[in-house]
Amino acid sequence: MNSETITADAAGTWKLGDLPVHRIGLGAMRLTGSAAFHLGTPSDRERSLAVLRRAVELGVDHIDTAAFYFSSLRSANELINSALAPYADDLVIVTKVGPYRTYSGEWGTSARPEDLRGHVEENLRQLGRDHLDVVNLRRMRQDSIAEHFGALAELREAGLIRHLGISGVEPRHLAEAQAIAPVVCVQNRYGLGFHDPATDELLRLCGEQGIAFVPFYAIAGENGERGAGTAHDEAVRDIARAHGASPAQVRIAWTLQQGPHVLAIPGTGDPGHLAENVAAGALRLTDDEVARLDGLRRSAGDGR
Ligand SMILES: NC(=O)c1ccc[n+]([C@@H]2O[C@H](COP(=O)([O-])OP(=O)(O)OC[C@H]3O[C@@H](n4cnc5c(N)ncnc54)[C@H](OP(=O)(O)O)[C@@H]3O)[C@@H](O)[C@H]2O)c1
Numbered sequence: 064m065n066s067e068t069i070t071a072d073a074a075g076t077w078k079l080g081d082l083p084v085h086r087i088g089l090g091a092m093r094l095t096g097s098a099a100f101h102l103g104t105p106s107d108r109e110r111s112l113a114v115l116r117r118a119v120e121l122g123v124d125h126i127d128t129a130a131f132y133f134s135s136l137r138s139a140n141e142l143i144n145s146a147l148a149p150y151a152d153d154l155v156i157v158t159k160v161g162p163y164r165t166y167s168g169e170w171g172t173s174a175r176p177e178d179l180r181g182h183v184e185e186n187l188r189q190l191g192r193d194h195l196d197v198v199n200l201r202r203m204r205q206d207s208i209a210e211h212f213g214a215l216a217e218l219r220e221a222g223l224i225r226h227l228g229i230s231g232v233e234p235r236h237l238a239e240a241q242a243i244a245p246v247v248c249v250q251n252r253y254g255l256g257f258h259d260p261a262t263d264e265l266l267r268l269c270g271e272q273g274i275a276f277v278p279f280y281a282i283a284g285e286n287g288e289r290g291a292g293t294a295h296d297e298a299v300r301d302i303a304r305a306h307g308a309s310p311a312q313v314r315i316a317w318t319l320q321q322g323p324h325v326l327a328i329p330g331t332g333d334p335g336h337l338a339e340n341v342a343a344g345a346l347r348l349t350d351d352e353v354a355r356l357d358g359l360r361r362s363a364g365d366g367r
Pocket of ligand 1: 278280288289330333336
């Protein structure tokens with residue numbers, strides 16, 4: 064595959080509420096530094112800015128971020144603002160709230176419902192916007208999300224947020240949220256190397272209802288927040304070889320082939336990986352290849 068010439072429209076489009084996006088986007092979590100949640104070496108600023116600008120040149124119009132994506136010296140939201148403001152009208156920036164980190168990077172207790180306005184406003188300040196396109200409520204193990212989601216629904220009514228999504232949830236939370244306000248996306252961990260039947264059920268429910276399903280760790284798979292490894296199952300390697308593609312591209316293509324409502328947000332701070340990931344939107348696996356990868360996944364653990 065010629066990764067330098069394929070653009071994000073090759074993956075097709077979907078709508079987040081009334082906002083059209085290409086099905087290949089960019090996750091911003093890897094732009095800030097070397098370690099997961101980025102307490103490690105801060106990234107090279109110019110390189111991260113270049114990744115963002117190149118992503119937009121390649122047609123990426125969906126960026127996933129959060130105020131809590133920061134390292135000692137870099138903030139994903141600030142990088143997005145510096146690289147891309149004034150923002151193109153068609154750029155959709157999706158943020159998430161729920162988790163909380165102190166200034167020194169330690170995880171705090173999760174946000175209380177009454178904290179969420181401040182967390183939304185922090186995203187607005189950092190991104191330099193007067194409203195947020197989409198905000199996901201990232202569930203932090205609470206049994207019910209009603210109070211938190213209700214607080215975000217009020218901010219939506221107040222015009223600070225255009226659309227709402229949920230993340231880290233089970234199927235019952237989708238129904239719980241929808242009783243309060245419309246849900247345009249569900250963001251859960253999903254991919255080769257990881258299998259959670261409840262998330263399969265969510266993917267199906269989202270497809271039935273026209274809701275976007277947005278996997279995270281689709282490349283990192285079994286490694287999760289530790290990032291992508293170099294170990295890949297033989298099936299992934301074989302299929303990659305057959306298409307002249309990389310294992311990461313096969314992982315992305317497999318997730319996209321789970322339904323037209325599946326949106327990829329591969330995370331990278333590497334310009335070469337960015338081009339490769341966008342090009343994965345043009346990779347079509349055969350039914351046999353998808354079935355082989357499905358089998359691989361069914362035997363994977365759920366990471367717990
Ligand atoms: N809702 C949630 O709870 C939640 C949790 C985690 C993440 N997220 C969101 O989901 C996005 C995706 O998750 P993620 O970034 O952690 O994981 P990911 O997209 O599965 O994989 C990222 C890892 O893969 C590497 N990588 C990317 N492209 C590659 C390629 N073509 N070849 C080889 N390695 C490649 C990255 O390193 P390089 O930088 O070196 O490319 C990084 O280590 C995040 O950026 C974030 O926006 C949401």
